[in-house]
Amino acid sequence: MVMRYNTYSEYLKHKYGAKVYKLPVSIPVTCPNRDGTCGVNGCVFCGEIGAGYENLPATISVQQQIEMNRQHIAPKYKAEKFIAYFQNFSNTYLPVEVLKEYVLQACAPDVVGIALATRPDCIHPAYLEMLADVRRDKKIDISIELGLQTVNYHSLQKVNRGHTLAEFIDAVLNIHKYSFDICTHLILNLPWDSMEDVLENAKIMTVLNIQQVKLHALYIVKGTELAKWYQQGKIQLISKEEYIERVITFLEHVGPNTILQRLIGRAPAQNTLFSNWETGWWKIRDAIENEMHIRDTWQGKKCDYLDGKAVKRFV
Secondary structure, X not given: OOOOXXXXXXXXXXXXXXXXXXXXXXXXXXXXXXXXXXXXXXXXXXXXXXXXXXXXXXXXXXXXXXXXXHHHHHHHHOOOEEEEEEOOOOOOOOOHHHHHXXXXXXXXXXXXXXXXXXXXXXXXXXXXXXXXXHHHHHOOEEEEEEEEEOOOHHHHHHOOOOOOHHHHHHHXXXXXXXXXXXXXXXXXXXXXXXXXXXXXXXXXXXXXXXXXXXXXXXXXXXXXXXXXXXXXXXXXXOOHHHHHHHHHHHHHHXXXXXXXXXXXXXXXXXXXXXXXXXXXXXXXXXXXXXXXXXXXXXXXXXXXXXOOHHHHHHO
């Protein structure tokens, strides 16, 4: 079956000429939305361990984590090169020189890239300048993964993100000055978001030249504020079929060159009250791809809103 969207795996294979896989890395960081800087309870959907369900403890050195994960992942996925993925919490939320040391530790011979997951309000030119120096000196690619979740600033407030859309735009503009690739994380089924928000997510990603996007379906982690709302019936989640529809709509409207790191996330069943409609993530991905084939639609098919759409007929 012909692929109807740009997959991350094919992008990496084309760029590096080999199978590339991410190696999760943990460092001892927290989040400004947890330690009182902009909040104390964190996002309503975030559990105590953050998003790193498969991560090794941050007490293990970066080099050891990379080696241990390489030994497990390389034979399993036939990977030849790797990206060190600083995944959990806000990985630029620590002093510049401390972050630099962790990043330098990740520069191993078969590591072709470093990905730093963080928040829009944890991006500052001093950090970007340091990362640019590392990129130049070590000749290694560096990308930044920004958690946004939605462009709907009302929903951002409801999930207690601790920042608005403006901080995201500011972070993106600053990152672009240093030519780092950006991957934005989006949740397409937040209870307060509609299909109009899905469309606006796609448009904003395209207009801001976000090179990569990682889509998630909302899962309900045990012990979170969101779990309490879910158990009390205060929120309703859309159906699996509606999620598939939203992903297809997003893909049709996002730019044709955007890379999709994934179409749906995953979380261990033992940690959640709800995750992916009790369906394997790959089955939902396959259903999305199959439906796009049936409809004969593709990524960017409806990306017709750029460069003064209303006056194009005059030029």
